[in-house]
Amino acid sequence: MKQLYFILFLNFFGNTISAQEKFEIFFDFNASIPNQVSLSYFEKWMQNNKNVEILELHGHCDSVDTQKYNLILSQRRINEVLRILTENEIQMHESLKMVPFGKNFKQSKIQAENRKVVVFYSNSISENENSSVANLSLSNRKPILFDDPLIPLREKITRVKKGDRIRLEGINFHFNTFRVVKESEPILDELVEVMNENPNLKIEIQGHMCCNENTKELQLSIQRSRFIYRYLNLKGIDKKRISYKGFGTSKPIFTIPEKNEEERAKNRRVEIEIMEN
Numbered sequence: 001m002k003q004l005y006f007i008l009f010l011n012f013f014g015n016t017i018s019a020q021e022k023f024e025i026f027f028d029f030n031a032s033i034p035n036q037v038s039l040s041y042f043e044k045w046m047q048n049n050k051n052v053e054i055l056e057l058h059g060h061c062d063s064v065d066t067q068k069y070n071l072i073l074s075q076r077r078i079n080e081v082l083r084i085l086t087e088n089e090i091q092m093h094e095s096l097k098m099v100p101f102g103k104n105f106k107q108s109k110i111q112a113e114n115r116k117v118v119v120f121y122s123n124s125i126s127e128n129e130n131s132s133v134a135n136l137s138l139s140n141r142k143p144i145l146f147d148d149p150l151i152p153l154r155e156k157i158t159r160v161k162k163g164d165r166i167r168l169e170g171i172n173f174h175f176n177t178f179r180v181v182k183e184s185e186p187i188l189d190e191l192v193e194v195m196n197e198n199p200n201l202k203i204e205i206q207g208h209m210c211c212n213e214n215t216k217e218l219q220l221s222i223q224r225s226r227f228i229y230r231y232l233n234l235k236g237i238d239k240k241r242i243s244y245k246g247f248g249t250s251k252p253i254f255t256i257p258e259k260n261e262e263e264r265a266k267n268r269r270v271e272i273e274i275m276e277n
Contacts, residue, residue, distance in 0.1 A: 020055060020120055020121070020122060021120070021121055021122070021123060022118055022119060022120050022121070023042075023045055023118075023119045023121070024116050024117070024118050024119070025038055025039075025042050025081055025116060025117045025119065026038040026112065026113075026115055026116045027077055027115040027116065027117075028115070029062070029064070029111075029115065030064075030073070031115075032073060032076035032077050032079075032080050033080055034080070034081070034084075034117075037150075042084065043088075046084075046085070046088045046090060049090075049121075049123070050089075050090070051091075051123070052090065052091070052121045052122065052123055053091045053092070053093050053121060053122050054085060054090060054091065054092050054093060054096060054119060054120070054121050055093050055096065055097070055120045055121055055122060056096070056097040056098070056099065056118075056119075056120040057078045057081060057082060057096070057097070057098045057099070057117055057118070057119060057120075058078075058099045058100075058101060058117065058118040058120070059073075059074030059075055059076075059077045059078040059098075059099070059100040059101060059102075059117050060074060060077075060101050060102070060103070060105060060114055060115065060116050060117070060118070061073050061074050061077075061101075061102055061103050061114065061115060062103065062107070062111040062112075062114040062115050063103050063107055063111065063114070064103075064111075065103075067102045067103060067104055068102075069102075070102035070103045071100050071101075071102040072100075073102075074100035074101060074102050074117075075098075075100040077116075077117050078098050078100060078117055081117045081119065082098070085119075093122075108154075109190075110152060112152075113152065113154070143161075143163035143164050143165065144160070144161075144164045144165075145164070145165045145166075145167065145271070146159070146160065146164065146165070146166045146167065147166075147167040147169075149169045153166070153168075153187075153190055153191065153194055154190075154194055154197075157194050157198060157201070157277075160274045160277065161274065161277070162274050162275065162276060162277065163273070163274065164273070164274050165206070165271045165272065165273045165274070166271060166272050166274075167269055167270070167271050168187060168191065168269075168270045168271065168272060169187070170183075170184060170187050171184050171187055171188070171228075171269075171270045172184050173224055176220070178220065178223035178224045178226070178227045179227065180227065180228075180231075188228060188231050188232070189235070191232065191272075192232060192235040192236070192237060195232065195237050195241065195242075196236075196237075198277065200276065200277055201241065201274070201276070201277045202240075202241045202242070202274075202275040202276040202277070203241070203242055203243075203272040203273065203274060203275060204242075204243045204244065204245060204272065204273045204275055205225045205228045205229050205232075205242065205243070205244040205245070205270065205271075205272055206225060206244075206245050206246075206247060206270070206271045206272065206273060207220075207221035207222065207223075207224040207225035207228075207244070207245070207246040207247065207270055208221060208247050208248070208249070208251060208252070208267060208268065208269045208270070208271070209221045209247075209248050209249050209267070209268060210249065210252070210256070210258060210263075210264040210265070210267035210268040211249070211256065211257065211258065211264060211267075211268075212248065212249050212256070213249070213256050213257065214248075214249075215248055215249050215250040216248070216250075217248050217249070218246045218247065218248040218250075219246070219248075220246070220248075221246030221247055221248045222244070222245070222246030223246070224246070224270065225244035225245060225246050225270065226244050226246075228244065228270065229242055229243070229244040243275070249267065252267045253266045253267055253269075254266055254267055
């Protein structure tokens with residue numbers, strides 16, 4: 001399984017200044033220091049959140065080794081995150097809670113997602129200031145394409161807004177057909193899980209092709225996006241939350257004919273567009 005280097009997950013539980021928010025910091029296997037990419041994002045987060053107050057730190061591990069060992073490792077991870085926060089003069093609540101869970105929590109199927117410390121905090125920015133900043137940000141924001149293969153789907157979903165697109169990494173089809181290869185089914189199942197975890201999420205599945213200079217030839221890309229649509233529906237996702245469209249080669253990332261297989265692979269893709277979340 002491909003090593004996942006970082007996940008930064010931000011989740012809002014309310015709109016008042018007392019609302020609790022959380023930020024996740026991730027670690028490599030058996031390490032008590034955040035991995036380099038996650039640490040970089042952690043530092044940026046601290047620079048942009050000088051006024052927060054830390055309420056709780058929860059430590060987690062993957063399913064490898066014993067619960068006793070993982071509790072110790074989880075506490076070491078908490079201690080390291082606390083040290084970094086303190087050095088950066090981030091305020092701690094007077095009743096700060098530090099809770100090591102080891103591996104005794106609901107584990108993700110992706111082990112790298114389990115090696116983490118969850119930082120729970122409150123934001124001291126006033127509700128009016130927060131609304132003004134959010135409205136300004138949304139008014140100037142352009143749709144984003146998330147196509148970084150190192151960022152897992154769950155993390156991408158937490159960061160998207162209406163109009164953004166996410167490339168589904170690892171979706172492959174049998175040659176010249178609309179049927180996905182069996183190795184791609186876990187990716188679709190992860191999409192099903194994400195849809196179930198985010199009941200307000202509505203998406204459009206978009207199929208793209210490579211190699212064909214006839215941009216009006218859409219049929220295979222339509223069939224492939226429809227296959228994924230039907231797969232999700234058969235897994236229990238309401239049809240009202242999903243739609244599909246095929247673009248053929250009308251929206252290539254690289255000009256057709258492509259120069260090499262890497263460019264062909266980039267053009268031959270499946271994306272989902274966020275219609276509502």
